[in-house]
Amino acid sequence: MLVAIAVTLGTAVSTAMIGIATGIGDKISRELRAYGANLVVTPEEDSLDVEIGSVDLKPSRTGAYLDEAALPKIKGIFWSNNIAAFTPMLPVNVEIGGGEITLLGTYFSKTLTYGTKKFVSGARTTFPWWKVQGDWPADESSDVLVGEKLASHLAVGAGSEISFHGQQHRVSGILSTGGAEDNQIVAPLILAQAVAGKPGAARKIFVSAITKPEDAFARRNPYSLSPADRDRWYCSPYPQSIAYQLQEVIPHSRAEPIRQVEQNEGNVLSRIEGLMLLITIAALVTSALAVSAAMATAMFERRTEVGLMKALGAGHFSLSMIFIVESVLLALAGGVVGFASGTLLAHELGRAIFGSSLEVDPVLLPVVLAIAIGVTFGGSAIAIRRAVKYDPVLALRGDA
Amino acid sequence: MKSKRSGGAMYLRMLLRAAMLRKKQAASAFVAVVVAAAAATAMLNIYLDVETKLGKEFRNFGANIVVEAGDGKSFSPETVASIRTTVGARGLAVPFAYTVARTDKDQPIVVAGTDFPLAKKLNPWWSVSAWPQVSGQALVGVRAAAALGNPSAFRVTHDGHPLELRSAGTVETGAGEDSRVYISVEDFRSWTGLEPSVVEIAANGSPEEIDALIQQLQPTLPGAEVRPVRQVTEGEANILGKTRSTLLSSSGFIVLTAALCVLATLMGWVFDRRRDFAIMKALGASDWLIALFVSGEAGVLAMVGAGVGFACGIAIAAWIGRADFHAPIVPRLSILPPVLGGALAITLISTLLPLRLLRRIQPAMILRGE
Numbered sequence: 001m002l003v004a005i006a007v008t009l010g011t012a013v014s015t016a017m018i019g020i021a022t023g024i025g026d027k028i029s030r031e032l033r034a035y036g037a038n039l040v041v042t043p044e045e046d047s048l049d050v051e052i053g054s055v056d057l058k059p060s061r062t063g064a065y066l067d068e069a070a071l072p073k074i075k076g077i078f079w080s081n082n083i084a085a086f087t088p089m090l091p092v093n094v095e096i097g098g099g100e101i102t103l104l105g106t107y108f109s110k111t112l113t114y115g116t117k118k119f120v121s122g123a124r125t126t127f128p129w130w131k132v133q134g135d136w137p138a139d140e141s142s143d144v145l146v147g148e149k150l151a152s153h154l155a156v157g158a159g160s161e162i163s164f165h166g167q168q169h170r171v172s173g174i175l176s177t178g179g180a181e182d183n184q185i186v187a188p189l190i191l192a193q194a195v196a197g198k199p200g201a202a203r204k205i206f207v208s209a210i211t212k213p214e215d216a217f218a219r220r221n222p223y224s225l226s227p228a229d230r231d232r233w234y235c236s237p238y239p240q241s242i243a244y245q246l247q248e249v250i251p252h253s254r255a256e257p258i259r260q261v262e263q264n265e266g267n268v269l270s271r272i273e274g275l276m277l278l279i280t281i282a283a284l285v286t287s288a289l290a291v292s293a294a295m296a297t298a299m300f301e302r303r304t305e306v307g308l309m310k311a312l313g314a315g316h317f318s319l320s321m322i323f324i325v326e327s328v329l330l331a332l333a334g335g336v337v338g339f340a341s342g343t344l345l346a347h348e349l350g351r352a353i354f355g356s357s358l359e360v361d362p363v364l365l366p367v368v369l370a371i372a373i374g375v376t377f378g379g380s381a382i383a384i385r386r387a388v389k390y391d392p393v394l395a396l397r398g399d400a
Numbered sequence: 401m402k403s404k405r406s407g408g409a410m411y412l413r414m415l416l417r418a419a420m421l422r423k424k425q426a427a428s429a430f431v432a433v434v435v436a437a438a439a440a441t442a443m444l445n446i447y448l449d450v451e452t453k454l455g456k457e458f459r460n461f462g463a464n465i466v467v468e469a470g471d472g473k474s475f476s477p478e479t480v481a482s483i484r485t486t487v488g489a490r491g492l493a494v495p496f497a498y499t500v501a502r503t504d505k506d507q508p509i510v511v512a513g514t515d516f517p518l519a520k521k522l523n524p525w526w527s528v529s530a531w532p533q534v535s536g537q538a539l540v541g542v543r544a545a546a547a548l549g550n551p552s553a554f555r556v557t558h559d560g561h562p563l564e565l566r567s568a569g570t571v572e573t574g575a576g577e578d579s580r581v582y583i584s585v586e587d588f589r590s591w592t593g594l595e596p597s598v599v600e601i602a603a604n605g606s607p608e609e610i611d612a613l614i615q616q617l618q619p620t621l622p623g624a625e626v627r628p629v630r631q632v633t634e635g636e637a638n639i640l641g642k643t644r645s646t647l648l649s650s651s652g653f654i655v656l657t658a659a660l661c662v663l664a665t666l667m668g669w670v671f672d673r674r675r676d677f678a679i680m681k682a683l684g685a686s687d688w689l690i691a692l693f694v695s696g697e698a699g700v701l702a703m704v705g706a707g708v709g710f711a712c713g714i715a716i717a718a719w720i721g722r723a724d725f726h727a728p729i730v731p732r733l734s735i736l737p738p739v740l741g742g743a744l745a746i747t748l749i750s751t752l753l754p755l756r757l758l759r760r761i762q763p764a765m766i767l768r769g770e
Contacts, residue, residue, distance in 0.1 A: 048507065050508045051510065051579075052500065129631050258575050259525040259527060263460075267460060268639065271453075272639075274724040275720065276650075278720045282654075283654045286435055286657065286658055287654075290658045290662070293435070293661055294661045349646070353642055353645045
């Protein structure tokens with residue numbers, strides 16, 4: 001009975017561990033989106049950025065712009081399902097209280113449509129560390145957010161009004177990001193466009209995409225690849241290939257990975273994946289050894305039974321067959337139950353830790369069953385061999 | 401005195417003979433204990449060490465604390481040195497000075513001054529073709545290089561003071577750095593007369609330790625602002641937390657499986673020896689004495705098995721650390737007591753439990769083979 005539980009539990013743990021090892025990469029890359037955008041799209045023929053700290057010194061009349069109308073097309077690229085979020089940005093300088101302040105136009109959580117697909121994107125999902133005291137402004141309103149440092153400098157709070165560009169604007173909330181935005185005003189994109197006098201323009205698009213850690217192949221120039229390799233490159237979610245596809249849909253743009261986020265995410269991801277893989281191997285070996293130890297003991301206990309069968313004339317072959325079939329049946333039964341509970345376990349673990357379930361591929365069932373049979377059989381094989389060799393007299397007398 | 405010693409010797413002899421005579425079962429019980437202890441040790445060790453190991457990876461994200469001098473102010477070399485002393489071995493403090501200069505085509509361009517060897521350590525993700533080695537060399541952002549026309553030498557002007565620079569290499573990051581020109585702090589100072597206004601710090605440690613460092617730095621820098629880079633610190637805490645929970649739950653399951661197998665093996669072993677116990681009882685041993693004998697046996701098995709398992713577990717953890725993090729995981733002796741205690745508990749439960757069941761049975765029945 002205990003042996004059956006051991007086989008079942010061993011299979012369940014192995015299945016769950018395989019599920020975790022194969023699914024963790026995907027889960028962690030989603031969690032890594034907490035670092036924000038890992039790709040940035042800028043105009044192809046842009047002049048240099050002139051930014052020091054939170055102040056954008058670039059004259060707003062110079063430089064090129066991206067077309068806001070092309071944004072929904074991002075959801076139409078090959079890897080559109082890997083695009084977690086994107087946010088356009090348009091900085092423009094305004095005068096408040098005698099000082100130049102950067103007003104950043106962006107989406108907060110704007111509903112966009114591509115074909116028949118509706119989706120929501122904006123700063124709230126792209127930059128999860130942005131915190132607002134008060135309310136987020138609606139994307140169609142003329143409400144603004146004021147960075148916390150600027151707010152204390154200007155002595156404004158959520159609900160008060162500020163005026164710039166000849167208009168009064170309600171401050172719907174105070175923004176805290178721990179970055180340059182703390183000294184800026186963040187407003188709906190449409191408002192920034194009106195202030196800049198550039199309808200439909202954006203300076204940058206930040207894209208947060210779920211990518212595969214880049215390797216040597218990812219860094220190859222797509223134009224130098226053979227057609228087959230190029231297809232393979234195009235159809236892998238490398239940051240480079242997603243950047244390439246973004247460039248295809250946004251006219252006159254240049255998309256590139258943000259190395260700080262992209263490179264390091266790749267490192268962290270491969271470390272965690274590697275760790276889980278090694279632990280899974282360790283778990284499989286542990287379960288295998290432990291189950292075979294339990295199996296060997298269980299077999300050994302039954303030597304009187306063997307003795308009796310032998311005394312009644314059972315041959316070595318039929319005797320071994322009985323035990324082999326028995327252990328295979330045990331492995332099959334334990335394996336199936338274990339696989340089912342292991343799948344459930346992985347599912348629940350994923351839900352508990354990552355908020356979305358970890359799936360175990362049903363294709364793994366035969367593999368797991370084969371391993372279970374191998375381990376159970378391996379554990380009992382020595383015991384069976386010994387049992388078959390017993391002198392039935394000794395076994396029955398209990399002296400073996 | 402003598403009888404007590406011979407009693408002890410007899411006890412030891414019985415323990416040893418019991419193991420020797422049933423080598424195979426003793427071996428599989430031993431293997432089960434070793435495997436369970438090794439699994440527990442390795443998993444606990446990795447669990448305790450993963451924060452430091454992954455922390456090292458997370459430090460590659462660059463600064464997690466930024467110190468800004470504030471409007472129009474800057475840090476003197478002494479202040480930078482004092483920040484460095486405060487941070488000490490806990491991390492890296494790198495000064496940055498910024499100004500806007502003009503190129504020969506009268507384009508505005510940001511020129512930054514920094515300490516190159518430190519910046520290289522702080523931001524390992526910078527893709528740099530060659531780092532400047534000597535004074536007068538500059539590291540040019542790829543976009544800045546393109547705007548300047550990819551020159552090997554160029555001139556920037558600040559406040560009427562021109563500075564001739566030779567390009568040592570380019571830097572590509574996909575962010576603001578691509579539009580800047582980096583020169584050494586010394587060149588920057590002699591050219592503009594300005595000092596660094598920002599110090600970026602990559603500090604090691606847990607969120608609490610980083611908060612403590614911020615609290616410690618703030619009072620020494622009046623007027624300056626010390627703030628955590630939330631993008632980096634929050635992301636790190638999130639990923640670390642989830643990785644640790646995954647590790648903890650998987651370790652739990654693995655150790656549970658191994659423990660159950662110890663239970664199965666040892667219970668089998670004890671049941672198997674019911675005849676021995678019956679003989680002992682028939683020879684006049686009390687239940688209590690038998691229990692003492694069996695628990696002694698279990699204790700020895702647990703101690704030896706857990707000891708060997710601990711060594712194996714340390715080796716496995718070190719191997720995993722080497723294979724995945726390219727640095728061995730530090731063995732922690734503090735794991736030994738819980739592993740020993742756990743092994744002792746599980747072996748005692750799995751031997752004394754079947755013994756209780758056997759106690760109800762008359763020795764005569766067992767000896768008759770019923």
